[in-house]
Amino acid sequence: MTSTQPAHAGIARNRLWARLNEAVAAHGEPLPTPLMLVDLDAFDANADDLARRAGSKPVRVASKSLRVPALLQRALRHPGFRGVLAYTLAEAWWLHEHDVCDDILVAYPTVDRAALTRLVVSPSAAAQITLMIDDVAHLDMIDSVRASHAVPVRVAIDVDAGLWVGGRHIGPKRSPLHEADEVVALAREVVARDGFRLVGAMTYEGQVAGVPDDVPDQRTRSALVRRLKGASLTQLATRRGQVADALAGVADLELWNAGGSGSVAESATDPVVTEVSAGSGLLVPTLFDHYRSFEPRQASYFALPVTRRPSPQVVTVHGGGLVASGAAGPDRLPVPWAPAGLQLTSLEGAGEVQTPLTGHATGLLSIGDLVWFRHAKSGEPFEHTGTVHLLQGDRIVDSVPTYRGLGLAF
Incomplete structure (x- = not known):
C-alpha cells in the first residue's frame, strides 16, 4: 500500500488475497502458474x-x-x-x-x-x-x-x-x-x-x-x-x-x-x-483505474508463486515479466496487488523468469505462497497462457481456453 492509498483499500486487497487463495485451494488440483483468473x-x-x-x-x-x-x-x-x-x-x-x-x-x-x-x-x-x-x-x-x-x-x-x-x-x-x-x-x-x-x-x-x-x-x-x-x-x-x-x-x-x-x-x-x-x-486493467466517467471493478488477476526469500525484506516470485504494450514506462508494468504492501524493485522490475518484491507485506509470505498481480492492459496477459480460470463468489467454477490455448496467434 502506497502513501496515496487509504487504509481501507489495503484491507480490501488483503481480503481479496484471502478469497483468491481460498478459491485456488478449494479447486482441489494444483493449477500451473502464471495462474490467470477472471472474477465473473x-x-x-x-x-x-x-x-x-x-x-x-x-x-x-x-x-x-x-x-x-x-x-x-x-x-x-x-x-x-x-x-x-x-x-x-x-x-x-x-x-x-x-x-x-x-x-x-x-x-x-x-x-x-x-x-x-x-x-x-x-x-x-x-x-x-x-x-x-x-x-x-x-x-x-x-x-x-x-x-x-x-x-x-x-x-x-x-x-x-x-x-x-x-x-x-x-x-x-x-x-x-x-x-x-x-x-x-x-x-x-x-x-x-x-x-x-x-x-x-x-x-x-x-x-x-x-x-x-x-x-x-x-x-x-x-x-x-x-x-x-x-x-x-x-x-x-x-x-x-x-x-x-x-x-x-x-x-x-x-x-x-x-x-x-x-x-x-x-x-x-x-x-x-x-x-x-x-x-x-x-476486465479493468490498471490503466483504467482512474477515470471520472466510471467506477472501476477489477476483474482480472494473475498469480505467481514465491520461490525465494533473498532476505527478510525481499521475496522473489517466479516469472512476472508481463509488460504491457505502448510507450515504455512504469505504468506499463504489472502491479503486485494482493497482498497489499508489495512493490517491484527499481533495478529488476518485472522479470521474465523472476521478479523480486519488497515492502512490508513480504513478512506475510512463505515459499510456495501466491502473489496476485494486475496487468496494465486488458487481454494482453492472456497471450501468455492457455487457460483462464473463472471465479464466481469464492469458487472457481470453470476453466476455459484463451486464443493461445486453442493454438491461435492473431
Missing part, C-alpha cells in the same frame, strides 16, 4: 455498467481486450451488447467459423492476403465480416486476390478522430482521413467499384477513451487531460456531423462506430454514432 461477478457488473452508460446504443465488444472466446460469448449474452470489434481478419474468420458472432467489424485495415483470399469466395463470411479501410490501396489489395466480384465485400471507413490544436494532432495515429471531402472521396471510390459495399464508418477517439483523467497523485496533469478531452469531444462532434452529412449523399450507412471503455457515455450521446465499442472496461 465483477465482469458482469462491468458489463451492466457499460450497457447503462451506452444508453440506447448497442455496445460492440472489443475482442483484443479479452482474447478468450468464452468471455466474448458471455459479454454478448448481456443485454445491450451486440457484435464484435475484431483486431485481425484471421481472428474474424475464426469467430465466424465457430459461430461466436455473426456481426464482426475488423477494427484495423488488413493486408493479410491469405485471409482476404478466403473472404472473397465465401458469401457467408463476407456477409458477416466488415473490413476497415482508410486508403484506396486497401481496396486494391482486396481486388488483387479475387478473380471475380461475385461476392461483395463489406467495408467501413476509418475517420481520424484526433484533436487538432495549432496544427498539432493529439490522439492515436490511425487514419489519414480528417476532412469531410477526404472521406467522401474514398467513399465515392468504394461505391464506384464492383464488389464492394460501403456500410459504415468509425471514429475512435483514443485520446478520450484511453487516457486516465483522475489520477490521485497527478492532479495537475489530470486537470489538463480533462480539458483536452472536453475540447476533443466538442471538436469531434462538429466534424463527425460534417462528415456524416457529406457521406449521406454517397451511401446509406448501417453503422457508425465510436468510443471505447473510457468514453462510452460521451460517444453514445452523439446522434451520428449508432454503436460504441468497449472491451477493457469489462
Whole structure:
C-alpha cells in the first residue's frame, strides 16, 4: 500500500488475497502458474455498467481486450451488447467459423492476403465480416486476390478522430482521413467499384477513451487531460456531423462506430454514432483505474508463486515479466496487488523468469505462497497462457481456453 492509498483499500486487497487463495485451494488440483483468473461477478457488473452508460446504443465488444472466446460469448449474452470489434481478419474468420458472432467489424485495415483470399469466395463470411479501410490501396489489395466480384465485400471507413490544436494532432495515429471531402472521396471510390459495399464508418477517439483523467497523485496533469478531452469531444462532434452529412449523399450507412471503455457515455450521446465499442472496461486493467466517467471493478488477476526469500525484506516470485504494450514506462508494468504492501524493485522490475518484491507485506509470505498481480492492459496477459480460470463468489467454477490455448496467434 502506497502513501496515496487509504487504509481501507489495503484491507480490501488483503481480503481479496484471502478469497483468491481460498478459491485456488478449494479447486482441489494444483493449477500451473502464471495462474490467470477472471472474477465473473465483477465482469458482469462491468458489463451492466457499460450497457447503462451506452444508453440506447448497442455496445460492440472489443475482442483484443479479452482474447478468450468464452468471455466474448458471455459479454454478448448481456443485454445491450451486440457484435464484435475484431483486431485481425484471421481472428474474424475464426469467430465466424465457430459461430461466436455473426456481426464482426475488423477494427484495423488488413493486408493479410491469405485471409482476404478466403473472404472473397465465401458469401457467408463476407456477409458477416466488415473490413476497415482508410486508403484506396486497401481496396486494391482486396481486388488483387479475387478473380471475380461475385461476392461483395463489406467495408467501413476509418475517420481520424484526433484533436487538432495549432496544427498539432493529439490522439492515436490511425487514419489519414480528417476532412469531410477526404472521406467522401474514398467513399465515392468504394461505391464506384464492383464488389464492394460501403456500410459504415468509425471514429475512435483514443485520446478520450484511453487516457486516465483522475489520477490521485497527478492532479495537475489530470486537470489538463480533462480539458483536452472536453475540447476533443466538442471538436469531434462538429466534424463527425460534417462528415456524416457529406457521406449521406454517397451511401446509406448501417453503422457508425465510436468510443471505447473510457468514453462510452460521451460517444453514445452523439446522434451520428449508432454503436460504441468497449472491451477493457469489462476486465479493468490498471490503466483504467482512474477515470471520472466510471467506477472501476477489477476483474482480472494473475498469480505467481514465491520461490525465494533473498532476505527478510525481499521475496522473489517466479516469472512476472508481463509488460504491457505502448510507450515504455512504469505504468506499463504489472502491479503486485494482493497482498497489499508489495512493490517491484527499481533495478529488476518485472522479470521474465523472476521478479523480486519488497515492502512490508513480504513478512506475510512463505515459499510456495501466491502473489496476485494486475496487468496494465486488458487481454494482453492472456497471450501468455492457455487457460483462464473463472471465479464466481469464492469458487472457481470453470476453466476455459484463451486464443493461445486453442493454438491461435492473431
